[in-house]
Amino acid sequence: MIQSIIHIALVVHDYDEAIAFYTQKLNFTLLEDTYQPEQDKRWVVISPPGSVGTTILLAKASKPEQEPFIGNQAGGRVFLFLNTDDFWRDYNEMVAKGIEFVREPKEQSYGIVAVFKDLYGNLWDLLQMNEDHPISKRIK
Template identity: 60%
Template sequence: MNRVGLVAVVVRDYDEAIAFYTDALGFELREDTPLGEGKRWVVVAPPGSGASAGTAILLARAVDARQESRVGDQTGGRVGLFLYTDDFAAEYARMLGAGVLFEEPPRHEPYGTVAVFRDLYGNRWDLLQPTTPA
């Protein structure tokens, strides 16, 4: 069986990224292991997704000018990350209360209820409750 285990998101600073993903998005900090020379292996994931069940996010600190130029724009301005929820209204309200900035009000599409938000660096995400369960 093959599956996507981690998706890397390039960040400016480990600690501020951990704070955003855990406080604003409600993710769990799964791992924070020092690797030496200021590098760390930092993994966050939605709560309850289980260590082997879902895809998690590897927070990868930019280490040079080229990587720093991609912080917040890893997908050329497109939505590149999709956060699924079983209760759109509750999660949308919780995220608004935590200071997450949404680009638009929720809308209903054939594939589900969705609203675009940005993470602390500007990467675009969909908060999505699919019409059919994922």
């Protein structure tokens, strides 16, 4: 059996501001932006540069009960983990583009990591895992 997670939904306030943030500040690729008239919503899919795995579905909050989850999808914990092949290149570029880091870079047993906020306040790890880490072997 082969299965995979293809999308993770990220609740956003506005499609266009989210697309702008992820494509301009984090260099993500906009893979799809399709209007769905029967539901009056858009199907918006983005992906980190060079990624061939799981993508992010930008899901605009459409009900009042969804609004509180914008920026707090993981209850204040790190929600998403952005792995890179060059931590310092990406960290320095993100800082130059005004990304707010709430935990500075730190060497860990598994690699280098720092925590940043997206435009809504969701916490992300930027990390470069050591080559001998089990996950590193899976993503190559």
